[in-house]
Amino acid sequence: MQLVIAEKPSVGVALAKALGVTEKKDGYIEGNGYIVSWCVGHLVSLANADMYDEKFKKWDIADLPIIPDEWQFIIAEDKDKQFGILRQLMDDSRVTEVVNACDAGREGELIFRLVYNKTLCNKPIKRLWISSMEEKAICDGFSNLRDGKDYENLYQSALCRAKADWMVGINATRLFSKLYNRTLNVGRVQTPTLAMLYERENSISNFQKEKYFNVHLKSVGLDAVHEKVKEQGEAENIRRDCDGKEAIVKSVKTERKTVNPPHLYDLTTLQREANRLYGFTAQQTLDYTQSLYEMRLVTYPRTDSQYITDDMDGTARNIAESVAGKLPHFNGIVIAPETKRVINNKKVSDHHAIIPTAEVSSTDLSSVPDGERKILYLIANRLLCATNEPYIYETVTAEISCSGYSFVAKGRNVISEGWKAIEKAFRDFQKCKDDTEEEEETLSLTEGQVIERPVYEVSEHFTQPPKHFTEDTLLSAMERAGTDEITEEVERSGLGTPATRASIIEKLTKSGFIKREKKNLVVTDNGTDLISVMPDIIKSASMTADWENALSLMAQGKFTSQQFMVDIEKLVDDIIGIAKESVDESKVSRNGGEVIGTCPRCGKNVVITPKAYSCEDRNCGFVIWKNDKFFEKARKPLTKEMAASLIKNGKIAVKGLYSEKSGKNYDATVCLDDTGKYVNYKLEFAPKKKKK
Secondary structure (H helix, E strand, O other), rough: EEEEEOOOOOHHHHHHHOOOOOEEEEEEEEEEEEHHHEOOOOEEEOOOHHHOOHHHOOOHHHOOOOOOOOEEEEEEOOOOHHHHEEEEEEHHHHHHHHHEEEEOOHHHHHHHHHHHHHHOOOOOEEEEOOOOOOOHHHHHHHHOOOOHHHHHHHHHHHHHHHHHHHHHHHHHHHHHHHHHOOOOOOOOOHHHHHHHHHHHHHHHHOOOOOOOEEEEEEEOOOEEEEEEOOOOHHHHHHHHHHHOOOOOEEEEEEEEEEOOOOOOOHHHHHHHHHHHHHHHHHHHHHHHHHHHHHOOEEEEOOOOOOOEEEHHHHHHHHHHHHHHOOHHOOOOOOOOHHHHHHEEEHHOOOOEEEOOOOHHHOOOOHHHOOHHHHHHHHHHHHHHHHHOOOEEEEEEEEEEEEEEEEEEEEEEEEEEEOHHHHHHHHHHHHHHOOOOOOOOOOOOOOOEEEOOOOEEEEEEOOOOOOOEEEEHHHHHHHHOOHHHHOOOOOOOOOOOOOOOOOHHHHHHOOOOEEEEEEOEEEEHHHHHHHHHOOOOHHOHHHHHHHHHHHHHHHOOOOHHHHHHHHHHHHHHHHHHHHHHHHHOOOOOOOOEEEEHHHHHHOOOOOEEOOOOOEEOOOOOEEEEEEEOOHHHOOOOOOOOHHHHHHHHHEEEEEEEEEEOOOOOOEEEEEEEEOOOOOOEEEEEEOOOOOOE
16 A cells, blocks of 8 residues: 655645545545545754754854754644654555655655654655646656655755755854844845845945936827937027927838747746736745645646646647637637747756646636636736747837937837737736836838927936836846856756745745835845845855755755765854954944944944944943934935944035925035934035036
8 A cells, every 4th residue: 555645735635536535534535545644844844953952042152153963853843743643654554655745846855755754664665746736647647656766866955955054044143143132034045135135225225316308309199309418408409409490300220020929937937927917925926826736727836947848739739729718818819829839848857837737627717716816817828928929020210300410219010919919918808017018109200201390398307226126026136146156057046946935035024124115125224234244155146056056966966965065064164254253342342233433422332233323332322323314304224334434424425315395316415413412413515616
């Protein structure tokens, strides 16, 4: 008899149904030669530090680094009962083989193996490796079970990843928390992700906007522009020189362009699009897609591939045709799926792209919850777009002259809608707009054409700062981070994996390091405090790139777990060494907190606290608040560097301060005005240049 162990109860029930297993027991289902049970997620995990030694209950820099000689594992709280059931089933004399039916990926392998090892089971392992929860796929998978030994390298890579995260997290968190006298949670992926967000916020806050002017030549259906004139007077001169005069089309250039259909979804691109269109967080999209997978409506979600394999050709074509007939917004659109566009065996590793399953055609979609249904529509629509014809258009660029000045008009003439027709029908049906889409009007002009009595206008504009990260753009940045340093043998990596990026963003949010402002992700004061004291070795995406490179090679049998762990131990030693060297008495006060200067009142250290830059002597009372109303009204974040300059020099030149009265930005010197009781600020302005 085979004992089948799934990752979740819902998956176990689906497997049992496909296998004809019907006799329900406490924590498992039995019958037809099988026992089907489940893990309830992570049943077994790495033990806490204090399990190795009681002294580790207290955080002390002298105890670092904490590196276990022999790793210990614990059963997750409130999950003892299910673990006991699995141990009893593994000991059952009727069981001759154990089938690992956890999710087909690195984490699924780890979840199963930790339970298997903790129970001291030594029965043979078979591996179920499927990408769809359809009954046919399940039955086919059980007809082609693989030897569990084939996944030993995958398990080792998963275990090493967990151990490395533990070692860096435990040691770095304790180290920096003690050095700076406040809890600073450090993580291999979350800290460089936070660093990217912090750098973007810095770029935005330090951005100096510049004014410029455009001069427009307008007529019916035409808006040609003379762009980016720096001075308003110059722009007005151009307008006056042209006013009342006809314009002549000097040249018309056309260029034919082809936009191939988009790729199928991997998890990251699905999360990005769902955030852009629906405002879903990455975690929500993963949860909805996992739910659809368990409903047997889509294939396995945790994939980094955007292609399918050639053996899926006929199936994918049939699914495309059936979902087109099922979804209302495809009425009147001719569907002739060309699946060859989405087939590439070389770009499919563990799992192919996310596509709908044949179950969609026989499912009442009105019964699917709203969030899941929106994701299902996205996935179905992407399959139809990806297998459709290219979008072909012609760009038109016209140069128009008047009084010696050149104006440019641009347009677009569509030749073949192709996949864009499907995309437009979908957006109209879902009543959602993609803000990244740029539309250009059709433009019909001929060389030598005279434009009579055009209207000339001047418009004012400002250069724009970088945009805040959204989950869409952050996921893209995480996917690309550090990839220049990854070998060709590792296809895609970046910060984290498709399966873990959503949880990293959620962890940063729940830890209070970032916050959501509508769709934007913004670093909090706590996040700024954390990043400001982290050494580059922790903040850099390079470390994670190196790790993912090594872990991927390990899963392929090309790198040893022993060498990986030796490298991680050295990394932990380096982190501790660098931190201890860089954070000495000149950087940290005896009461904790990074020192940024000498108190102008009493001469003691001014240190960074979660909410302020303040004297370490509380009796002194000198404090510069991070959320001071002066800087908040001026829309200028008070950074550590600015505070240090104010303390040292008593003043700092600041560009781009905002005036609530005028609604404009200005430059000034901010002077520290310390009354002895309160810290205030005064402004000094550079003398205006006299006009000649």
